[in-house]
Structures are given as structure tokens and as C-alpha cells.
Amino acid sequence: MLTIADFTFDSPFSLAPLAGYSDLPFRLLCKRHGAGFCVSEMISCHGLKYQQKKTLQMLNSTVEEQPVSFQLFGADPDIMADAAEILSTFSPGIIDINMGCPVKKVTKNGAGAALMSTPELAEKILVNVISRTSIPVTVKIRSGPGLKNVNAVSFAQMAESTGISAITVHGRTWSQGFSGLCDRSIIAEVKQAVSIPVIGNGDILTHGDGLNMMAETGCDGVMIGRGALGNPWIFGKSDRPDDSAAILEGARQHMELMEQFLPVERILGYVKNHISRYFKTLPGSSKMRQKIFECKTVTELKDIILKIS
Ligand SMILES: Cc1cc2nc3c(=O)[nH]c(=O)nc-3n(C[C@H](O)[C@H](O)[C@H](O)COP(=O)(O)O)c2cc1C
Numbered sequence: 001m002l003t004i005a006d007f008t009f010d011s012p013f014s015l016a017p018l019a020g021y022s023d024l025p026f027r028l029l030c031k032r033h034g035a036g037f038c039v040s041e042m043i044s045c046h047g048l049k050y051q052q053k054k055t056l057q058m059l060n061s062t063v064e065e066q067p068v069s070f071q072l073f074g075a076d077p078d079i080m081a082d083a084a085e086i087l088s089t090f091s092p093g094i095i096d097i098n099m100g101c102p103v104k105k106v107t108k109n110g111a112g113a114a115l116m117s118t119p120e121l122a123e124k125i126l127v128n129v130i131s132r133t134s135i136p137v138t139v140k141i142r143s144g145p146g147l148k149n150v151n152a153v154s155f156a157q158m159a160e161s162t163g164i165s166a167i168t169v170h171g172r173t174w175s176q177g178f179s180g181l182c183d184r185s186i187i188a189e190v191k192q193a194v195s196i197p198v199i200g201n202g203d204i205l206t207h208g209d210g211l212n213m214m215a216e217t218g219c220d221g222v223m224i225g226r227g228a229l230g231n232p233w234i235f236g237k238s239d240r241p242d243d244s245a246a247i248l249e250g251a252r253q254h255m256e257l258m259e260q261f262l263p264v265e266r267i268l269g270y271v272k273n274h275i276s277r278y279f280k281t282l283p284g285s286s287k288m289r290q291k292i293f294e295c296k297t298v299t300e301l302k303d304i305i306l307k308i309s
Pocket of ligand 1: 016017018019020021040041042071098099100101140170201202203204223224225226227
């Protein structure tokens with residue numbers, strides 16, 4: 001169990017925000033497999049403020065996935081506050097603020113993980129956002145800007161003082177990107193230093209390892225990103241099935257959800273991204289993935305998947 005603000009989740013395992021992946025179909029799938037809650041792809045504060053079509057499409061949701069967490073990114077405290085107010089009208093359960101993304105497109109404007117090196121600006125963003133919404137606000141951070149400045153503890157204390165409801169800590173620095181290993185000791189240190197729920201994140205590839213992270217660090221919950229791709233079973237206690245029939249059935253269910261909820265022009269790209277990952281551990285997987293990437297239509301792709309047994 002995990003409690004954030006007024007929400008109590010049956011499972012302390014949640015789906016991490018994954019740009020290009022944690023869309024409505026995948027969130028629903030993970031929720032059906034046992035995720036306590038799921039976080040959307042990062043949503044641009046500018047895109048929201050200026051009502052860009054692509055951004056608005058990212059706000060699709062259903063009652064089944066509530067309370068969902070919608071993640072905002074940006075570096076301008078006023079625009080972030082405007083965006084939070086707009087986002088609130090879409091009634092997410094939680095608004096998460098991205099202070100951990102290392103991608104250049106995001107950090108070059110001072111947003112995402114770059115905010116770990118400007119805690120005063122980060123504080124202003126949180127204060128402004130919280131003043132304009134009644135929805136619980138959470139924040140997702142890294143261990144620090146670089147290995148010489150691991151500031152997650154003081155950063156988390158600052159964030160807690162603004163009134164956020166929970167904090168997720170990815171145990172890598174901004175400069176590490178996705179290299180090296182997740183440092184669990186910093187997650188444990190943050191847990192010791194604040195009273196709000198702390199969610200640990202980084203490199204969890206099995207359900208059991210998620211439980212290990214909780215035991216090792218004392219964190220209240222874990223967030224899983226890459227380990228959930230092609231593997232929504234990670235949220236259930238029995239983990240990924242061994243037999244290919246069960247894996248294929250999972251892939252088919254995922255495709256059905258994508259067809260149900262994604263705009264037609266986006267389906268093929270998304271289906272390829274997600275579905276090829278299910279085959280990673282199956283015999284003949286590289287041939288299968290190649291076939292998937294060569295497909296020109298969803299019907300062609302469905303035919304291939306239906307024929308496998
Ligand atoms: C493809 C991809 C997209 C990501 N998109 C986001 C994002 O939109 N917002 C965010 O805060 N983190 C994002 N992340 C970081 C993940 O949420 C997570 O913190 C990181 O991958 C470490 O967890 P993991 O080892 O379980 O994947 C992304 C990571 C990947 C690999």
C-alpha cells in the first residue's frame with residue numbers, strides 16, 4: 001500500500017513517466033496488471049498554455065485509470081502555474097513536476113534535471129504551481145546535478161517545505177544520464193530526511209527487485225520505467241510469464257488498447273515501439289522485431305502477431 005495525499009493505492013508500485021511510451025493505453029494496461037498508479041508522459045507547460053493539439057491529445061484519460069498522475073515540465077514559474085491551472089480542469093488525481101529529465105531538448109531551457117542545479121528556481125516553480133491548484137502536487141528528481149554535487153537531500157527538504165505531497169528519487173545524477181548504476185543509498189538518505197512519502201526509482205527489472213529496493217532504502221513505494229516496457233507483468237507478484245502464449249496474449253491486449261485509444265495517425269509508430277519489446281525474450285525475437293518494423297499498416301502488423309503461436 002502507498003498513500004499520497006488522500007489517495008491510498010493497493011500497490012506501492014507505479015509506472016514511471018516515459019515520453020513516447022506512458023500513454024493512455026499503456027497506463028491502462030499497467031494498471032490492469034496491478035500498478036498502484038501511473039504517470040503520463042511529460043507534458044509541456046507551453047504546449048498547454050498555447051493549447052497545442054499534440055499536447056492536448058496527451059490529456060486523454062478514462063475513469064478506470066484514475067487517479068492518474070499527469071506530469072508537467074517547464075522552467076518558467078508563471079507559465080508552469082498557468083499550465084497547472086489548465087491541467088487541473090482535466091481532473092488528474094496528481095500533478096507531478098519533472099525535475100529529473102536529462103534530455104537536452106528539455107534541460108537547455110532550464111527545465112527537467114537542470115532544475116537540480118537551480119533549487120531557488122525549482123522552489124519558485126513549486127510554490128507557484130501549488131498556489132494555483134487544489135490537486136496534490138508531487139515532484140520527480142535525480143540525485144543531483146553531478147557526482148560532485150549530490151544534493152537530493154537538501155533539494156527534497158526544500159520541496160517538502162513548499163507543500164508537495166510526495167517525491168520520487170531516481171538514484172542517478174543529471175550528468176550521468178542513464179549510465180552507471182542507480183545509487184540506492186541516496187534514496188535511503190532522502191527517506192530519512194523528509195516526512196512525505198518517498199518513491200524510489202531506477203533500474204528495477206523484476207517485481208522482487210522492487211520489493212528489495214523498498215527493503216533496502218525504506219522508501220514507501222517504487223516507480224518502474226524501462227522494466228515495464230514489454231513487461232506490464234512486473235506490477236504483479238508473478239512477474240513476466242515464461243510461456244510465449246501468455247506473452248503474445250499480453251501483446252495482443254496492448255494492441256487492442258492502442259487501437260481503442262490512440263489517434264489513427266499515431267498508432268503504427270507507437271505499436272511498433274511497444275510491441276517489439278514483448279518479443280525480446282522469445283525465440284526468434286530479432287527476426288520477429290525486424291518483421292514488425294517493416295510493417296506498413298496496423299492490419300499487416302496484427303496479421304503477423306495473430307499468426308504467431
Ligand atoms: C524512453 C524514456 C522516456 C522517459 N521520459 C520521462 C519523462 O517524460 N519524464 C520523466 O520524469 N522521466 C522520464 N524518463 C525517466 C524515467 O521516468 C525513469 O526515471 C528512468 O528511466 C529510471 O527508471 P528505470 O530504470 O525504471 O527506467 C524517461 C526514461 C526513458 C527511458
